[in-house]
Amino acid sequence: MKPKSFENIYHVHRNSRVKRWFYIFMALAIITLFLPWTQNIKTTGTVTTLYQEQRPQMLNSPIPGRITKWHVKNGDYVKKGDTILQLSEIKEDYMDPLLLSRTEDQVEAKKGVRDFYEAKIGTTDAQLEALNSARELKLQQLKVKIQQLNNKLAAEEAELKAANNELNLSGDQYERQQKMYDEGLVSLTQFQQRSVSYQNALAKKTAAENKLAQTRQEIITVNIEQNATVQDYTEKLSKIQGERFTSMGQIESSTGEIAKLESQMSNYKIRQGLYYVLASQDGQIVQLSKSGIGEILKDGESIGSIVPLNVDYAVEIYIKPVDLPLVKPGQRVMCIFDGFPAIVFSGWPNTSYGVFAGKVIAVESNITTNGLFKALVVEEKGKKPWPPQIKMGAGVQGIAILNDVPIWYELWRNINGFPADYYTVKTDKSTQKK
Structure with a gap:
């Protein structure tokens, strides 16, 4: 009889399971190869x-200035619009504490100058209207006078024509009277009477011609006066219009200066609001690069960063x-x-x-x-x-x-x-x- 230890150690007579397990593993491997x-x-x-607005944002100084007070520290959470730090002015152009009020006074003064020139333009317009009325009245008077002289000229021309007719008639009568006197048909007294009539007719014609020439000269004088009147009023009107245009130019210049001063005043107001650096959104303050009070910041210099909360x-x-x-x-x-x-x-x-x-x-x-x-x-x-x-x-x-x-x-x-x-x-x- 064999001992039990021999049977437990040596399995010579037992059936092996290695082959079975080998086939099982091979089957599993093949199945695994077809798994997804x-x-x-x-x-x-x-x-x-x-979104860009949800990324960490740099905090920059909008203007150059000196730090006077800090309202936050690294790691603080802030709301949109909270004050981060306070600045004071370092530029001499903005150090005047009454800069805004004095700029307002300049604006009001310029507006007063503009109002003065506007009133002057109103006065100039009234002067132009008065001169135009006076010119029209004067020209109308001269036209009436020329019309009267033309009528007088026509009457004198008719009178001259009548004097010519009378002179011709008297001349014929004088020549016949002279022949008759030479032939002894009339007396010397009759001949002298006819001679006097002829001399009167000749004098009357000469007087009519002189009056006609004088009337024509008056017409020429009135026409010259009319032209002189037009020239005189034109010069006066041109001068006043030149003053009006000068006033209008001053108004436009004042308007431009007023706009410039108002723009400066608006810039001053905005700049006063930039003395406080505010949080652009809700977030956490990190990486503050400045420390202490009295440090100088340049325009656009970085102060730190703010990390948004809602991302x-x-x-x-x-x-x-x-x-x-x-x-x-x-x-x-x-x-x-x-x-x-x-x-x-x-x-x-x-x-x-x-x-x-x-x-x-x-x-x-x-x-x-x-x-x-x-x-x-x-x-x-x-x-x-x-x-x-x-x-x-x-x-x-x-x-x-x-x-x-x-x-x-x-x-x-x-x-x-x-x-x-x-x-x-x-x-x-x-x-x-x-």
Whole structure:
């Protein structure tokens, strides 16, 4: 009889199960090769936001000045419009405490000058109207006088014509009377009477001619007076109009100076409001670069930064150029945020723990300085929400989801060094319309 220890140590006569387990493992391996595997691209990135107003903002001094009082310190939370620090003036052009009131006095003085010239223009207009009326009246008087002289001229021309007729008649009678006297038919007395009549007719004609010449000379004199009157009033009107235009120029100049002074006054008022540096939005004050009281700030110099409180977070991931054709807008990306534990199964993202779903909304066409392309990812609606504890600039690992393929195909692709399959994003009609 063999001892029991021999039977327990040596299993020579027992049936072996190695072959059975080998076939089982082979079957499982073959089945595993046909299981689905999700192709993916692993990337890194940082937490950011899509909107410029939600990024950390620099606090700059709008004017040069001296710090007189701080109202915050590093790490303080502020509301929009809260005072961060107070400045005092350092430029001599703005140090006058009565600068605003004195500028207002200058504006009022310029307005008074403008009102004076406006009143002067009113007086000038009245003078122009009076001169125009006087000119019309004077010209009307001269026209009436010329008309009277023309009538007188016509009457004297008729009188001259009558005198000529009378002279011709007297001349004929004188010649006949002389012949008759020479023949002794009339007496000397009759001949002398006829001679006197002839001399009277001749004198009457001469007087009529003199009156006619005098009337014509008066007409010429009145016409000259009319022209002189027009010239005189034209000079007076031109002078007054020149004064009017000068006043109008002064009004325009005063208006320009008033506008300039009002602009300066408005700038002074705005500048007084810039002595207080205010928070541009709700946020936290960080990285204050100035300390103490009395430091001088230059125009536009940085004071610190304010980090907004309300942020719509996004993720910017960096893609290798070889993987760029595989990433498209609308593609799903699984995000792993730094500081949040995660268990990741590369080929089965749906079974991973601690990852958050996102969607690519844009891929930049320009390569960055690190030789990679940047894509922007936002939270995918309807999935697990992103943790609210993430902060701007935190690190992120991204897994861009591609096609579902069998494991044997993925092994064969990696062994041969082939790239992943090109991926076509499927979008519904509502997304396309949007």
